[in-house]
Amino acid sequence: MTDADLVDRVQHRLAGLFDDARADADRIGAPVREATDSLADFVLLGGKRVRPLFADAGRAVAHGVAGAAPLPDDSDDDIVTLGAALELVQACALVHDDIIDASDTRRGNPTVHRVFAARHRAGDWQGDPDRFGESVAILVGDLALAWADDLATGLPARIAPAWRTMRTEVLAGQLLDIGSEARRDESLDAALRVIVYKTAGYTVARPLQLGAVLGGADDRLVGDLRAIGLDLGLAFQLRDDLLGVYGDPAVTGKPSGDDLVTGKRTVLVAEGFDRADGHGAARLRGLLGTDLTDEDLADARAILTDSGAQRAVESRIDAALASALHGIDALPTSDGARAQLAALAHRITHRAS
């Protein structure tokens, strides 16, 4: 299965799930159908499918070990199901995160809570439109999480421990994130800790592990992949931090400088506080979490660039990628599996969206 095949098959699996869900929803009532449609659009029209690709790479590594048992006939089905389940967990995380961050756009479209708030306004419905939008979005995210687990239940029982940890970790990472922000913890340590749980484990290390366990990996191999995954997850998130400040909105689907507007405490910003002079750091702090003008944004970018914070983050990405590639080289697997994982490693660390 090529990467494109996998992405197609995950898409197809998700589309089938939503066809069934729509039929169920129609039996219950219009509000359920509308919520289901909204989730279907969210899941089917966007997303890079990074987690399914890492799961497949993990399976390939396990399968490529000399003397590994041949993959059963339904191994492709399992990895597709796992990929679809991971995308649904991600949908829950993003839909709820967008409520928490009060985000207006996601993947270039209005966020789920904004869509339903707008529908409430347009229909001149009863109550507060924003509250209605958030309420529907809470339930849409819940549906995504429940349906993710429905898919995962069909997978071999040996993946259960990693699946369990993955879900708890991503929620824990979000709690850590909002908890650190509320407590004004601007330290690099706090930002890195959030990454480990909210992104590195959940986006890379756990999908790799889940795929490897599906492929029959032993504990030693799973441990090796975990270290690689944490490096790559860190690199992935740091690239995200850079894109959140320097990214092209036409490519990222998010507003320009979005992370600064929302006041996100990223590693990039923490490096900025550490490295800028007192005046620059104070100016940066004053701009964070405000509706920045073009001039403000240019200012913030200049502080982060001139202080060396941007360069420091690029260096961290390079170091994490190098460490991961070193680990990949040493994996006791086939050349093909190593190449598959290394290609993915390069791709996620050098992306524009």
Add this chain to the structure above:
Amino acid sequence: MTDADLVDRVQHRLAGLFDDARADADRIGAPVREATDSLADFVLLGGKRVRPLFADAGRAVAHGVAGAAPLPDDSDDDIVTLGAALELVQACALVHDDIIDASDTRRGNPTVHRVFAARHRAGDWQGDPDRFGESVAILVGDLALAWADDLATGLPARIAPAWRTMRTEVLAGQLLDIGSEARRDESLDAALRVIVYKTAGYTVARPLQLGAVLGGADDRLVGDLRAIGLDLGLAFQLRDDLLGVYGDPAVTGKPSGDDLVTGKRTVLVAEGFDRADGHGAARLRGLLGTDLTDEDLADARAILTDSGAQRAVESRIDAALASALHGIDALPTSDGARAQLAALAHRITHRAS
């Protein structure tokens, strides 16, 4: 296992889960520990354990069928696990529902989102306290849902279809509820429809079914129990509606006339609109969803009582209970199992909290 034993064992199972979760949370960070503690308090300190009791009754019915296979040794463990899992789904539903309804209290204590908003205020943390409270509560609910599924994964695979339907139904019921309210649908039909999905299936019919499937029931018996469960679920919710208007706050743990203050579109209120004269209906509509004074509350109660709405709801409860008891009498099971289910039926329809 007596009812009291079951409740104790479910409590113990949940306590064990939270001990493990606290240990994991401590490794991640304080905000995760605080969220875990809050969920543990919510789950362990409250709740009538209605769903576990119905699950156990369903198992007893299946087991009491002449010629039924003997229950395996771990059957008690399974019903305890199922009961704990149901309580966690319920925790998710309530914590998220309380955000949606902007409720201040639940089970006699401040709601989860209010607890964290208060903590934010007390600590003079950064950002908006109410938004922080709601954000944490969204994630606390998500954790409850994820952990419910973690428990359910350990159960025999034959329960998966009913488990899946139950989770989708309760979320669909909530969507229907807020959707009907936003669209100003005050009809009896809408209120009854919400009950079927949000309460009757989820609180009684599905737990009964899940227990019965665990106990080895065939499709015919599951169908009989489903009809009984929907009757009892309706009666349960209608009693809740009456308690929401006439209940004693010291017993219900909710403010006096809470459903009127929150403007909930219940069957009781729909009956009130149908049965009161034009003046009474207009007065009731004007009071709904406002901070009622004691005099207002007395007024609203008088309209509902004098119009015959309260009596109509009591009649509906009696009819649903009679229908369920008739169904229970006809179940092809042991006298003991029939008695267990009938006792539970009486208990939930004649409760004060």
